[in-house]
Amino acid sequence: MSQSPLSQQAVVAVVGTGAMGAGIAQVAAQAGHVVKLLDNRSGAAAKAVDGIRAQFAKLAEKGKISAEAAQAAGDRLVAVEQLADLADAALVVEAIVENLEAKQKLYADLEGIVSADCIFGTNTSSISVTAIGAALQRPERLAGLHFFNPAPLMALVEIVSGLATDKVVAETLFATANAWGKTAVHAKSTPGFIVNRVARPYYAEALRIAQEGAADYATIDACCREAGGFRMGPFELMDMIGHDVNFAVTNSVWRAFYNDQRFLPSLIQQELVDAGFYGRKSGRGFYDYREGAVKPVPQTEAPQTPAGKITVFGECAVAEALVERLQHSGLSFGRAPDADGRIAEIGLAKLYVTDGRSATQRAAETGVANTVLIDLALDYSKATRLAVAAAEQCEPAAVVSAVGLLQAAGFAVSRFLDVPGLLVMRTVAMLANEAADAVNQGVCTEKGADQAMRLGVNYPQGPLAWADQVGVAAIRDVLANLGASYGEDRYRISPLIQRAVFAGRNIHD
DSSP: OOOOOOOTTSEEEEEOOSHHHHHHHHHHHHTTOOEEEEOSSTTHHHHHHHHHHHHHHHHHHTTSSOHHHHHHHHHTEEEOSSGGGGTTEEEEEEOOOSOHHHHHHHHHHHHTTSOTTOEEEEOOSSSOHHHHHTTSSOGGGEEEEEEOSSTTTOOEEEEEEOTTOOHHHHHHHHHHHHHTTOEEEEEESSTTTTHHHHTHHHHHHHHHHHHTTSSOHHHHHHHHHHTTOOSSOHHHHHHHHOHHHHHHHHHHHHHHTTSOGGGOOOHHHHHHHHHTOOBGGGTBSSSBOSTTOOOOOOOOOOOOOOOSOEEEESOSHHHHHHHHHHHHHTOOOEEEOOOTTOOEEETTEEEEEOOSSOHHHHHHHHOOTTEEEEOOOSOTTTOSEEEEEEOTTSOHHHHHHHHHHHHHTTOEEEEOOOOTTTTHHHHHHHHHHHHHHHHHTTSSOHHHHHHHHHHHSOOSSOHHHHHHHHOHHHHHHHHHHHHHHHTOGGGOOOHHHHHHHHHTOOTTO
């Protein structure tokens, strides 16, 4: 039976009034609660109250809330100076420094001040909720209440249960977050919870591809945006987050999983951190943000004329999208039944979607020397760019023909060195694999994993729903081929994906 949210009459306390604490206080006050703000920095709580009230005024000016609602919400904010002032709180949310001892001490001190039924909600993004609760007399009252920055705008809240967390407490926080206009998902207290764990491959695979020299940063970012549908490419996103922060989270998750190769940090990012090139905030990262710096452009193949007979094979989504795009181009082409999984051919070139093998390996194993691979796209009918790779056995004229065909279909084409799995395909496969492992290990549900990644980091599709769209067997094959190519445990396949393939079902079935 689901729990009811906290009553609007319940007092909410927020300890720590930096960006996250102030954002959480704004959400709670707008939802109707009296919110008490406390910070150990002199004057910080009062300054936060002024800042939040200014935000409410701006919302009223834009017509998003009424002037009366803005005034009322602002009036519900109270700056206090000591823990004793939080005695009447029904919920205490801490958003202080990411330090286990500091969080343990704060909540241990609060236990002697607040009522027995007061709930503790930690906004930690990386520290074990179980460990924080271990210092409490009543650890069952503590759960993670993990908002994402900026809290007033980001829809997701992870409700994280430690080993001792009472289910009623977790359900109450879940209902409360939803009542505050957020989308809550349940998670178990494991390293990275859902989002910070499942998101690691988005950075890791791009970093590995760059380290292998397959493409430059701007080209990788462009392909992730224009083919994958991601709002930001991995390198521009890391620059925005800050490499000191992003690299620290990767290291934290890696160490917490006992140096699991799946979370292995990158030497490229280590170099940036060592140099103090933290990204936008320092003026340099993967890109140069200093005044006068020239923004790099993605590598795009020069225009080619498609030469030779064109045939599109099969009726899969990729083939149908290609047919639609070629019809708009005015090029004549033929159709043929599926033949060895190829999507199209033009002249000597045979085009396939990557299956996790390099084009060179695939050509050797199939005997099709003029193999050209295309990358995954979220929606081939709408994508504006595709990454391609050609086998070393492929004749130059065949590559030119393949590029010309894709350009005629309206794609900007970026040619990568022949790395296994190209970019978007291997990234999506690894995101789905990590999400599947989180579900398999009881961290969250399938629905929760997809919601968390769409709402917490704005992915265009939940990774498990994306795996279902691509085909779970195809994702399994990509991972198996990557594992065979690299010989690393990094690409081991989640048991959840294996079971789905063996059962002949989708992950969400």
